[in-house]
Amino acid sequence: xxxxxxxxxxxxxxxxxxxxxxxxxxxxxxxxxxxxxxxxxxxxxxxxxxxxxxxxxxxxxxxxxxxxxxxxxxxxxxxxxxxxxxxxxxxxxxxxxxxxxxxxxxxxxxxxxxxxxxxxxxxxxxxxxxxxxxxxxxxxxxxxxxxxxxxxxxxxxxxxxxxxxxxxxxxxxxxxxxxxxxxxxxxxxxxxxxxxxxxxxxxxxxxxxxxxxxxxxxxxxxxxxxxxxxxxxxxxxxxxxxxxxxxxxxxxxxxxxxxxxxxxxxxxxxxxxxxxxxxxxxxxxxxxxxxxxxxxxxxxxxxxxxxxxxxxxxxxxxxxxxxxxxxxxxxxxxxxxxxxxxxxxxxxxxxxxxxxxxxxxxxxxxxxxxxxxxxxxxxxxxxxxxxxxxxxxxxxxxxxxxxxxxxxxxxxxxxxxxxxxxxxxxxxxxxxxxxxxxxxxxxxxxxxxxxxxxxx
Amino acid sequence: xxxxxxxxxxxxxxxxxxxxxxxxxxxxxxxxxxxxxxxxxxxxxxxxxxxxxxxxxxxxxxxxxxxxxxxxxxxxxxxxxxxxxxxxxxxxxxxxxxxxxxxxxxxxxxxxxxxxxxxxxxxxxxxxxxxxxxxxxxxxxxxxxxxxxxxxxxxxxxxxxxxxxxxxxxxxxxxxxxxxxxxxxxxxxxxxxxxxxxxxxxxxxxxxxxxxxxxxxxxxxxxxxxxxxxxxxxxxxxxxxxxxxxxxxxxxxxxxxxxxxxxxxxxxxxxxxxxxxxxxxxxxxxxxxxxxxxxxxxxxxxxxxxxxxxxxxxxxxxxxxxxxxxxxxxxxxxxxxxxxxxxxxxxxxxxxxxxxxxxxxxxxxxxxxxxxxxxxxxxxxxxxxxxxxxxxxxxxxxxxxxxxxxxxxxxxxxxxxxxxxxxxxxxxxxxxxxxxxxxxxxxxxxxxxxxxxxxx
Numbered sequence: 001x002x003x004x005x006x007x008x009x010x011x012x013x014x015x016x017x018x019x020x021x022x023x024x025x026x027x028x029x030x031x032x033x034x035x036x037x038x039x040x041x042x043x044x045x046x047x048x049x050x051x052x053x054x055x056x057x058x059x060x061x062x063x064x065x066x067x068x069x070x071x072x073x074x075x076x077x078x079x080x081x082x083x084x085x086x087x088x089x090x091x092x093x094x095x096x097x098x099x100x101x102x103x104x105x106x107x108x109x110x111x112x113x114x115x116x117x118x119x120x121x122x123x124x125x126x127x128x129x130x131x132x133x134x135x136x137x138x139x140x141x142x143x144x145x146x147x148x149x150x151x152x153x154x155x156x157x158x159x160x161x162x163x164x165x166x167x168x169x170x171x172x173x174x175x176x177x178x179x180x181x182x183x184x185x186x187x188x189x190x191x192x193x194x195x196x197x198x199x200x201x202x203x204x205x206x207x208x209x210x211x212x213x214x215x216x217x218x219x220x221x222x223x224x225x226x227x228x229x230x231x232x233x234x235x236x237x238x239x240x241x242x243x244x245x246x247x248x249x250x251x252x253x254x255x256x257x258x259x260x261x262x263x264x265x266x267x268x269x270x271x272x273x274x275x276x277x278x279x280x281x282x283x284x285x286x287x288x289x290x291x292x293x294x295x296x297x298x299x300x301x302x303x304x305x306x307x308x309x310x311x312x313x314x315x316x317x318x319x320x321x322x323x324x325x326x327x328x329x330x331x332x333x334x335x336x337x338x339x340x341x342x343x344x345x346x347x348x349x350x351x352x353x354x355x356x357x358x359x360x361x362x363x364x365x366x367x368x369x370x371x372x373x374x375x376x377x378x379x380x381x382x383x384x385x386x387x388x389x390x391x392x393x394x395x396x397x398x399x400x401x402x403x404x405x406x407x408x409x410x411x412x413x414x415x416x417x418x419x420x421x422x423x424x425x426x427x428x429x430x431x432x433x434x435x436x437x438x439x440x441x442x443x444x445x446x447x448x449x450x451x452x453x454x455x456x
Numbered sequence: 457x458x459x460x461x462x463x464x465x466x467x468x469x470x471x472x473x474x475x476x477x478x479x480x481x482x483x484x485x486x487x488x489x490x491x492x493x494x495x496x497x498x499x500x501x502x503x504x505x506x507x508x509x510x511x512x513x514x515x516x517x518x519x520x521x522x523x524x525x526x527x528x529x530x531x532x533x534x535x536x537x538x539x540x541x542x543x544x545x546x547x548x549x550x551x552x553x554x555x556x557x558x559x560x561x562x563x564x565x566x567x568x569x570x571x572x573x574x575x576x577x578x579x580x581x582x583x584x585x586x587x588x589x590x591x592x593x594x595x596x597x598x599x600x601x602x603x604x605x606x607x608x609x610x611x612x613x614x615x616x617x618x619x620x621x622x623x624x625x626x627x628x629x630x631x632x633x634x635x636x637x638x639x640x641x642x643x644x645x646x647x648x649x650x651x652x653x654x655x656x657x658x659x660x661x662x663x664x665x666x667x668x669x670x671x672x673x674x675x676x677x678x679x680x681x682x683x684x685x686x687x688x689x690x691x692x693x694x695x696x697x698x699x700x701x702x703x704x705x706x707x708x709x710x711x712x713x714x715x716x717x718x719x720x721x722x723x724x725x726x727x728x729x730x731x732x733x734x735x736x737x738x739x740x741x742x743x744x745x746x747x748x749x750x751x752x753x754x755x756x757x758x759x760x761x762x763x764x765x766x767x768x769x770x771x772x773x774x775x776x777x778x779x780x781x782x783x784x785x786x787x788x789x790x791x792x793x794x795x796x797x798x799x800x801x802x803x804x805x806x807x808x809x810x811x812x813x814x815x816x817x818x819x820x821x822x823x824x825x826x827x828x829x830x831x832x833x834x835x836x837x838x839x840x841x842x843x844x845x846x847x848x849x850x851x852x853x854x855x856x857x858x859x860x861x862x863x864x865x866x867x868x869x870x871x872x873x874x875x876x877x878x879x880x881x882x883x884x885x886x887x888x889x890x891x892x893x894x895x896x897x898x899x900x901x902x903x904x905x906x907x908x909x910x911x912x
Contacts, residue, residue: 022620028532164478
C-alpha cells in the first residue's frame, strides 16, 4: 500500500499541488493537524461538490426507480446493535510493552514491535465506532455513536419511504453523507481518514432477482467512473472470495482504482440479502415487509448496495487527471479533469491590465458566472495564466484582446489540446456550453472564425 | 415560543404533511426516535439541497470576492480552547431532587421544579459540546469535540486560503456543514436540533470599514430570503442590545422569521472584530496577519459573519409556502415554493393509463429529467394528481392527452394560478425553462396556442 505505482503521479507531488492551489489542506494545520483529517479548500470543495452532484444526477435524477434521503449522523443506539456494529465492528489490537505504540494484531503476527522490537501485549478487541453522550450525564443510557456508515439510515427509513412515495420493487434509496470510523491505521492522504463521506445506494429487489440486478449494478457503477473520465485501464473489479465476504453478504465486488499507492478500493457493491431489514424487524418489532401485489404476499426484499467513498473518488479523479508534458521546452502540469468535475469551468483572461479591456472583460465575466463557476484573472503574462488554469484543471479560457474591441469577438482556448478558436461575443455562452458538454474543438460555432491552431 | 402565530400554518399540520409526503421523518423512528434528530426524506433532501445550492450560487458563484471551503467536523481540540468554547460554551443547569428532571437554571428562577414542584439542586455548568475520543484509549489526550459551529474551520484555514488564492481584502470564505450542540432544551420540529447544518460566511475586512460592510451584509442576507419567495412581512431585523451581544461581537443583528411558533431567528449577522484571528494567533503561535500592500502594513482583519441555519431556512421556506384555498368546493393545499427550491420542477402526467399515451409521455419524461428533477405519475384522476403535485410544491405539470398524438402539443399547468397553456412538444423544454425562471403565464411561447384559462 505504500509503494509507488509505476507510471502514476507520485503522491507527494499530488499532496503538494492540492495544498498549494487550494484543493485540500491538513485539518487544523495551525495546531499541528488532527490525525488523518483533511479540509477541502476553495477548489477542493467545488470538485467534491461536483463529484456528489454528478453521482446524484446519475443515480437519482436520471432514473425513475430511485429516490434520495439524508438521514442524521446521530441515530438511536439500538440501530447499531441490530446492524451488528456494537457487537462486531472491532479490530484486534496489541500494545508494545516497551514503547507503548499500538498495532493491529493482523500487522504484527510475530509478536515483536515493528518499531522497537519490544514485546507485545495479548490482543484485545477495540470497537471502531466513535462514541459520544447525549444529555447532561455521561453514562450508558446517553451513549450514542457517530454513524460508521450511512447505510443504516436508509434501512430504518424503509417503511417511511415506502409509505410516502408508493414505490414498487425494484427501487433504490440513495444517500450522501459523512461517516466516522476510529481507525488505528490511517493514512495515504484522503484515502483512509477517520471522518469521510459516502455515496450509498440501497437497491431493494425481489429475492430471486438479486443475482441479475447485482451484476447490473456492478456494470452501472464501473461505467460511471469511465463516463467521468477515469481511464478504463486504471479500473478493475475484484470479486470477494468466500473468506473475504462480510457475514451478511452473499456476493461482493470491489471497484478498484490504480492509485499512486497501488490498486485499492473506491467502491464496493454487495448483495446484502435480507439481512438488514430482518435484523431491524427483529430488534424494533416493526413490520418492515413489502406487500407484493402480484403474488399477494408480504416479502422482505433483498438489497444490492453500491457504496462509494466520496473522498476516495476525489483522489482517484485527481490522480487520473494529473499529467505532465513538455511544451515550448517547459514543463506543463495539467489536470485533465472532466468538465463536469472541474472546479472552475471558464477563466476570463483580459490580455493585459490595460483599462480599455476592462469593461468588455467584466461584462463577459458577470454574464457567465450566472451559469458556471468562472474565474477572472488579469495578473502576469497570458502564458503564465494559461499554465495556472491548466494546473487547476480549468477546461476553457476566454481571452479578451484589443481586436475584441473592434470585432466584438474573443478567443476560446482549450486546456487539453491548447487549441484556440475565435468566437463572436454573442455566441460565446452557447459555444462554451457546447464545448463543456463534449463538442470537439474542430467544430466551429455559428459565426466563428476559422480554427486558429495552437497558440500556447 | 410554543404558542401559535396568528394566520400561520399550524406546526402539527406542517409536521404531518412533511412525514406523509416524504419531506422530513423523525430519526430512527422504528426505535422510538432519537431526541430532536430528523431525517430528510426523498422530497426533503431535494429541498434542502436546493436551499444550499441557491445560497452557494448567491454567495460564492455569483460574487468575485468569495471562495468556498469544507472543513472537517473533527478538529484539533486546541481550536475550541482558542475560540472560547471549552471554557465558556456552557449552560447552567439544575436537577429536581424529586423527579430527577433537568432544567436550565434560566428557566426555573423560583427554585421549584416546573413539573412536580420539587426542590432543585444548585446550578452547575454543563458544556454544550459533544465529546468523543480519537485513538484506542478514552482519555484526556484523545478527547476531541464535534464542532459546535462551522466558523472555526474557516479561521484556522485563513492563511491556507490566502496563500492558495492570493485574495485581497475585503473577501469572504463561505462554508456549509454540520454542527452539533448537546442542547438541553430542544424542540419545535427542525427549529432546534442537536445535529444541524449551518451556512456561514466569514467576510474579512479592513478595520474601519467593518461598520459599513456589516450594514451591507445585513441587507444582502435579508434580500436573499425575499428573492427566494419569503414574504417581506414575515421577516424582520432584531438588533442585539449590549446585554445580548456575545463577548466577541461589536454588533449583531438577527434576521427573524415569523414561524408558526412566533418570531424566531433564522440567521445572525455579527461583527466579530479581530477576536478569532487574534485568539488563534495567540494559541497557535502562527502568524495570521494580512499584508496590506497599500499601507505596507501587516494587519489583523475584522470579520463580518452572516451565519444561517439550513434546517431553520428549510422550515421557514416550508412554512411560508404553505397555503390552503377553496377550489371547486374542495380544499386545495398548495406549497407555493419558489421554483428554484421546489423538489420536483415538473410533473409529467399522461391523461390516462391508456397505452397509446405511453410512448410520447415516456419520451418527454426521459428527455426532461436530463435537466431537472421530474416526476412521472399516471395513477388516479388528473384532478387528484394536480392536487398531489400542488401539495408537494411542483410548480409545473405537463399533461399529455389524446390530442397530443394528433397535434404534437401538450398542456402546461401552473401550480399557483392553475392557468394552462398549450405548447408544441418541440417548444416544451424552452418554455418550461422560461416559466421556471419567472416568465409570467400570460406570455405565450413561440408557436404556443392561446392561453387556455383555468381548467382545474
